[in-house]
Amino acid sequence: MKKINYFILMLMAFSVLGLDQAARAQTKSELSKAEKAKRRQIRKKRKENQKKKKEEKKEKTGEIFIRKNIEISEEVNTFAEEIDMFLSGDDYTSKDNESSLVIVNQFDYSEGGEFSYNPLVNFHLRLPNLEEKFKLNFSSYDSDEASRGVNRSRVQRNNPDESFGTSINWEKTLGDVDVDLRPRLEVSPGVGVSWRLKFEQKINWAKKMLFRPNIAFYAKPRDGTGIFTTFSNYWAYSPKLTFILLNEWEYQNKENLLQANNGFALEQLLGGDSYYFLHQVIFESINRPKYNLDSIVVSSGFHHNWLYRVLTYKLSPYLSFEREYNFKGRAGIRLEVQMIF
Amino acid sequence: MRSIFSFLILLLANTSYASAPEPGQFRYAFGPYFYRSIIDSTQFKEVDSVKTGMALNVEGGMPNDSSIELQFLYFEKRYFNDSDLGYMYSASPRVYITLGYRKWLFDQASVALGLASHYLVGAEKVISSGGDSSGLELSSAKESSYSGDFSLQLEIFSTKKSAFVFDYRYSYLLFHKEGEESNHSAVMLLYRGVVP
Numbered sequence: 001m002k003k004i005n006y007f008i009l010m011l012m013a014f015s016v017l018g019l020d021q022a023a024r025a026q027t028k029s030e031l032s033k034a035e036k037a038k039r040r041q042i043r044k045k046r047k048e049n050q051k052k053k054k055e056e057k058k059e060k061t062g063e064i065f066i067r068k069n070i071e072i073s074e075e076v077n078t079f080a081e082e083i084d085m086f087l088s089g090d091d092y093t094s095k096d097n098e099s100s101l102v103i104v105n106q107f108d109y110s111e112g113g114e115f116s117y118n119p120l121v122n123f124h125l126r127l128p129n130l131e132e133k134f135k136l137n138f139s140s141y142d143s144d145e146a147s148r149g150v151n152r153s154r155v156q157r158n159n160p161d162e163s164f165g166t167s168i169n170w171e172k173t174l175g176d177v178d179v180d181l182r183p184r185l186e187v188s189p190g191v192g193v194s195w196r197l198k199f200e201q202k203i204n205w206a207k208k209m210l211f212r213p214n215i216a217f218y219a220k221p222r223d224g225t226g227i228f229t230t231f232s233n234y235w236a237y238s239p240k241l242t243f244i245l246l247n248e249w250e251y252q253n254k255e256n257l258l259q260a261n262n263g264f265a266l267e268q269l270l271g272g273d274s275y276y277f278l279h280q281v282i283f284e285s286i287n288r289p290k291y292n293l294d295s296i297v298v299s300s301g302f303h304h305n306w307l308y309r310v311l312t313y314k315l316s317p318y319l320s321f322e323r324e325y326n327f328k329g330r331a332g333i334r335l336e337v338q339m340i341f
Numbered sequence: 342m343r344s345i346f347s348f349l350i351l352l353l354a355n356t357s358y359a360s361a362p363e364p365g366q367f368r369y370a371f372g373p374y375f376y377r378s379i380i381d382s383t384q385f386k387e388v389d390s391v392k393t394g395m396a397l398n399v400e401g402g403m404p405n406d407s408s409i410e411l412q413f414l415y416f417e418k419r420y421f422n423d424s425d426l427g428y429m430y431s432a433s434p435r436v437y438i439t440l441g442y443r444k445w446l447f448d449q450a451s452v453a454l455g456l457a458s459h460y461l462v463g464a465e466k467v468i469s470s471g472g473d474s475s476g477l478e479l480s481s482a483k484e485s486s487y488s489g490d491f492s493l494q495l496e497i498f499s500t501k502k503s504a505f506v507f508d509y510r511y512s513y514l515l516f517h518k519e520g521e522e523s524n525h526s527a528v529m530l531l532y533r534g535v536v537p
Contacts, residue, residue, distance in 0.1 A: 170401075172367060172536070174536070174537075181411070183440060192458075192485060193456070193458040193485075193487070195438050195458065219436055219438065219458070219460040219485070220460075220484075220485070221484065221485040222484055222485075223484070224460055224461050224462070224484040224485070225436055225460050225461070225462050253461075253462055253463065254461070254484060
């Protein structure tokens with residue numbers, strides 16, 4: 001009998017315990033559901049906040065880029081001002097220092113060839129106080145266009161031997177001829193000095209035609225001496241269309257190398273000066289082994305000045321017919337992104 | 342030596358006008374360039390005679406009787422190197438561009454210091470060599486090399502817009518090879534005018 005009583009008592013105890021556990025489990029599950037719901041809501045809110053932040057970031061990317069650009073430009077200008085003040089010794093002008101740091105990234109790919117990436121850095125130093133003090137006219141160089149020689153009009157070639165450096169121009173007009181002397185201090189691979197002396201004349205004819213003959217003598221640390229000559233005609237057919245006849249020659253003394261570009265281009269303005277198309281056909285010649293046609297390049301480049309004096313890019317798809325490939329057409333594309341600080 | 346001093350005094354006595362350019366004024370000068378390499382070696386038996394070239398100077402006036410000066414030259418620069426075993430002597434035609442700072446000490450005399458960059462035009466040539474010259478190095482084949490230049494200028498005769506100028510230069514080759522000698526001294530007789 002005692003055993004039966006113990007058994008009943010045990011059953012009651014277990015049942016009570018069981019009921020208690022079930023009740024606990026039920027409350028736990030109810031709690032976890034609430035918590036889960038709560039957590040879900042928190043997560044949802046967090047995601048919404050993140051999304052909002054991302055959208056805010058997206059909205060401000062352009063602004064942030066400009067702000068960062070301004071910050072770096074200020075640093076560049078401060079540095080240039082310090083050099084200017086050191087050299088001139090005092091404030092002689094209220095002109096802003098317009099020194100700039102230019103970073104150019106070139107990407108190129110042609111059919112059957114390799115992808116190439118060519119970064120360039122240039123620092124254009126302006127010294128307004130020194131100019132005012134010494135009554136000399138220095139100016140930052142126009143992106144070293146003339147230093148590229150015949151390569152400046154060539155679409156599919158990398159700009160050769162560009163190196164980090166800084167330069168100033170010394171300009172003087174003699175009669176109708178603009179004389180421009182530019183020493184350039186460069187680092188590639190050692191420190192060196194290059195020189196360029198350019199004579200240029202601008203001849204307007206019948207208001208719509210412009211002739212720009214120029215001759216530039218240069219001396220570079222690695223390439224030695226050479227001459228670059230251009231005789232290009234610009235015909236403004238309408239305010240938005242300009243027809244250009246290109247004639248350029250370059251002779252390098254070291255390699256006895258003569259290269260020439262002859263061809264024509266059509267500049268088509270789309271929206272002011274901020275973006276335009278440049279369609280061109282260039283016949284490239286070289287004296288290897290004898291003077292002959294080396295390639296024909298047809299291109300249509302889109303030039304966009306996206307953010308004025310901050311960001312520009314050029315996208316140029318092209319078709320080249322080169323002697324090396326028996327003048328078989330090869331397609332390619334070139335992108336050049338230029339950041340100005 | 343006495344005759345040189347007499348000549349200098351005569352030069353200075355003949356000057357009529359103060360010759361430092363006005364700030365912002367450009368002046369040009371051109372004339373023949375006589376130069377001689379300075380080679381100090383017992384092995385070098387040849388007489389290095391005086392050579393000639395042409396010089397063109399352009400200067401821009403600055404305050405305090407000073408100017409920034411550019412000089413363009415074309416001449417054959419000589420390079421020499423020797424050791425106990427042999428020697429080598431070569432020449433390379435070069436365009437010589439000097440950027441310098443000139444200061445007038447008084448009306449008739451000025452001094453300048455400059456950095457000269459010289460670039461090979463054409464090909465170098467070995468003029469002579471002796472003994473075992475295989476291990477000797479010269480800068481004559483380098484596309485570009487640099488020198489430090491010192492100049493002393495004296496005016497022989499001057500008017501308001503033109504002058505005849507005597508210019509003495511000493512050029513010291515920078516970054517030269519071991520044992521290499523390529524310094525030279527030069528004199529010029531220049532006609533100077535004002536860029537209109």
